[in-house]
Amino acid sequence: MRAAVLAGGINTRSLYPGYQPGPKATLEIGGRRLIDYVLEALKDLEEVAVVGQLDLPGYRCLSGGAEPLESFKAALGAFPADEHVLIATADLPLLRSEMVEQFLTLCRARPGGDFYLALVPRERFTGPFAATGKYFSHFADGSICHGNLALARPSILQNRAAMERVNAIYRNRLNPVSSAMALGLKLGLVYVLGVHFLHRLRLEQFTEALSQRFHARMIAILMSYPEVAVDIDEETDYRIARQVLGA
Numbered sequence: 001m002r003a004a005v006l007a008g009g010i011n012t013r014s015l016y017p018g019y020q021p022g023p024k025a026t027l028e029i030g031g032r033r034l035i036d037y038v039l040e041a042l043k044d045l046e047e048v049a050v051v052g053q054l055d056l057p058g059y060r061c062l063s064g065g066a067e068p069l070e071s072f073k074a075a076l077g078a079f080p081a082d083e084h085v086l087i088a089t090a091d092l093p094l095l096r097s098e099m100v101e102q103f104l105t106l107c108r109a110r111p112g113g114d115f116y117l118a119l120v121p122r123e124r125f126t127g128p129f130a131a132t133g134k135y136f137s138h139f140a141d142g143s144i145c146h147g148n149l150a151l152a153r154p155s156i157l158q159n160r161a162a163m164e165r166v167n168a169i170y171r172n173r174l175n176p177v178s179s180a181m182a183l184g185l186k187l188g189l190v191y192v193l194g195v196h197f198l199h200r201l202r203l204e205q206f207t208e209a210l211s212q213r214f215h216a217r218m219i220a221i222l223m224s225y226p227e228v229a230v231d232i233d234e235e236t237d238y239r240i241a242r243q244v245l246g247a
Contacts, residue, residue, distance in 0.1 A: 004075030007052030007090035008064040015238040025090035030247030037093040049078040076154040087150040094227035113219035118147030129226040133236040147228035162214035
């Protein structure tokens with residue numbers, strides 16, 4: 001298995017007093033950059049490419065782009081002949097190799113997918129993770145938060161409609177309603193009404209609707225590790241990471 005790390009993100013929100021906005025990948029916690037924690041977690045994989053303006057000896061570093069979709073294309077394009085490529089973001093300091101292995105094992109147990117996404121049930125956010133400010137989607141069968149691990153088939157890049165929607169969803173990711181509407185009017189309303197307001201839609205129903213809409217099989221992977229959802233976007237994320245790392 002080979003992987004690509006998306007390392008082009010810029011954080012514009014204050015994480016601590018005196019914080020100056022800058023690249024998330026090089027933000028330090030406990031004397032190590034965020035991307036160093038991620039690369040350590042991926043060390044057992046065959047090869048890891050990094051998408052972003054970084055110079056990392058021993059890694060293939062690729063230019064991304066101004067839009068999230070451009071970085072996603074570069075990540076999958078790094079290994080065009082592979083059946084699937086693991087995608088991780090660079091701002092996951094709590095990621096560990098056993099979490100990566102759990103995700104890949106669960107993906108292998110459900111063959112045939114074009115795009116797999118890690119999700120974490122609300123009940124897994126205990127201890128320091130209970131303070132998270134992350135958004136939870138309230139499905140009929142449980143509340144879940146998206147993680148920052150994905151497994152994607154490189155050929156999905158040929159699916160132009162799906163790629164354009166992925167870009168729009170990522171741009172609006174901090175606003176759940178706007179993100180849902182980026183799926184298209186019909187599917188967006190299904191999410192907003194069935195999940196955001198009424199909580200009557202089941203997760204499997206929604207992923208099936210996504211698959212039909214984009215002609216690509218989408219599979220939700222429920223994980224037991226809240227750590228995969230703690231990307232450093234907000235001050236709360238930064239505090240949780242420091243607490244867990246003892247920094």
